[in-house]
Amino acid sequence: MSLLNIRSLGVTLSSRLFSDLNLTVNAGDRIGLVAANGRGKSTLLRCIASQLEPTDGVITKSRGLTIGYVEQNVPQALLDHTFYDAVLAALPAEQQSSESWRVDVALESLDVPEAMRQRTLSQLSGGWQRLAMLARIWVTEPDMLLLDEPTNHLDLARIGQLEQWLNALPRDLPVIISSHDRAFLDATTNRTLFLRPERSQMFPLPYSRARVALDEGDASDGRRYQRDMKAAQQLRQQAAKLNNIGVNSGSDLLVVKTKQLKQRADRLEGATRPAHLERSAGAIRLANRGTHAKVLVTLEDAAVTTPDGTLLFRTGRQFICQGDRIVLLGANGAGKTRLVAMLRRAIGKADVSQDGIKATPSLVLGYGDQALADLSEGETPMHSIVHRFDVGDLRARSLLAGAGLSVEMQARPIGQLSGGQKARLGMLFLRLAEPNFYLLDEPTNHLDIDGQEALESELLDHKASCLLVSHDRSFVRAVGNRFWLIDRKTLVELDGPEAFFAAMGGAGAP
Structure with a gap:
């Protein structure tokens, strides 16, 4: 049963976000909405929720359809409400x-x-x-749910709980989920819409299987595009030769033929570029300075404690070796971030043992935390990169542009950038530090799927040594080759993360 129809929908703000979008939402649809940061996912949800008028096209809804839209941010007016009162206020006053x-x-x-x-x-x-x-939306009993990045800020246990909650909803309730969490999409959706400036594509499959189908189509489009560009080049070469002959011989027929060849070349070159060749949100590249040391860090039964001295766990005797990509697992509050902080201190003072942790003196640290605290909110990206690293203005502008920051964004205070833009800027700073060991605390929090996959590839391709904390199951599965679990005040090594994911209720798709 069709509940909502989208026909020829398009939105252009400072640039075109999407165009000629056609979508039918039926009872029971669970649709994953996928796009790069800033490419229209929230905008589309706002259009469906009647909060924004599209530039083109129409949205028709079945009579009486109520839509619940869960936005990313808490309205300022609700911050002083209790949890209970904020949800109660969503009901009509008379109820x-x-x-x-x-x-x-x-x-x-x-x-x-x-x-x-x-x-x-x-x-x-x-x-x-x-x-x-x-909860504010669910209490109003909507006929359709729109969820904008619902897993942001949730730990793995809460993500698993949210998956179970969604999968227990009435089967005929349609849900549209905008998310960068690949495992979450696999666990909760049955259709996937890849939103693009032109030719958005829908597949009747959850994310991972839909992505395979999309990549196959993109590869085919890419081959066609290359053939067309080669043919256009050949036509222009033929036109140039005929033009010279026509001019020298005074042949009007050859002049007309030259014009026809140029027009055919124009048509080929004017065809839409394949969607996957559209400008990305910005490249992510890392560096690996390398080191001759085989053992990078030694943990001598270090005690990890709270600020007031309460023991969280002991590490036992552990080694971090070159090429290790260690994922630190544990429930919230187990002490993961505390251990990361201790490692950071020890690497900063590698000449002495710190808290039972000894780092080799040749380590150069690349550190990134989930709050992006290493970025100065009041500085501009341009100022930060020029003063922090030995690069000139031209090189700085080129590096920032490669990270997806336009000239205009380069002059804005960092505090005004989006989470995704800040994350890419942070990754650029990591690269310029030229580390040989990475400490990464929730590095994918603000990255879109393209950014997550780029970060995975960089860590693997550079054979980077790292210890990371992440709630992103797809990222953990792709990157980790060792797994440490904080379990009952001790640090133990696991063969893989799946048992932990299952225990947290968030196994997702393997």
């Missing part, structure tokens, strides 16, 4: 006293603890704020 039980039902379905319900949203983590926004 709030008589039907407040709906709030309890919604919060129970999302496993929100009683203690959490009376805390203000401003006091909560980003993950709990995301669940509050979801």
Whole structure:
């Protein structure tokens, strides 16, 4: 049963985001919406939710259809509300006293603890704020759900819980999910829309299988495009020869033939470039300075503690060796970020043992954290790169442009950039530091799927040595070759991450 029809939809803001988009949403559809950062996913959801008028095309909805749109950010006006009151306020005023039980039902379905319900949203983590926004929509009992990056700020356990919640919804309830979490999309969707400036493509498959089909189509388009460009070049060469002959002989017929050849070349060159050759959100490249040391870091039963000295776990005797890509696993609060901080201190002072951790003196650290705290919000990208690294203005502009930052963005304060732009800038800083060991705490948090895959390729291609913390199951599976688990106050090595993912309730697709 068709609930919503999109015909010839297009949106152009500062540039064209998408055009000539056709989509039918039926009962039971679970659609994954995939595109690079800033390429129209949120814009399309806002159009469907009637919050934004498209530039072209129409959206028709079945009579009485109610749409629940879960946005990425918490409205400022709600930050002083408690979790419970923020959800209650989503009900019409006349229902709030008589039907407040709906709030309890919604919060129970999302496993929100009683203690959490009376805390203000401003006091909560980003993950709990995301669940509050979801509960606000769900309490209104919509006929269709739109979820914009629902896994942002959620830990692995909460992502698994959200997957289970979505998969337990009524089967006829359609859901459209914009997400960069590949494993989450595989676990929760049955159709995938790749949104592009031209020729967006829909596949009746979850993300990973749809991506294979998309890549096959892109490869075919790429081969056709190269053939057309070669043919156009040959036509122009023929036209040039005929033009010379025609001019010298005074033949009008040859002049007309020359014009026809040029027109055929123009038509071939004017054809739409393959969608996968559209400008990317910016390249990600890393470096590996290399080191002759085989053992990079030695952990001598280091004690990882809270700031007040409470023991979280002990590492035992462990070694980080050249070529290791170690994924640190553990529940939230187990001490992953604390160990990363200890490693960072030890590498910064490699001449002495720090807290039971000894780093080889030849280590050059590349560090990136999930908060992108190494970026100065008030500085411009241009100022930061010129003053931090030995590069001139022209080289700096070229590097920033390669990372997806236009000349205009290069002059803005970093605080005004999007999360994806900041992440790519942070990756550029990592590259210019020329490290031989990476410490990465949630490096994919702000990256789109293209960025995640580029980061994976760079770490693998450069045989980078690293220790990383990540809730991104696809990233962990692709990159890790060793896996450490914080389990009952000890650090143990696993053969792989799957048992941990399953225990967290977020196994996703293998």
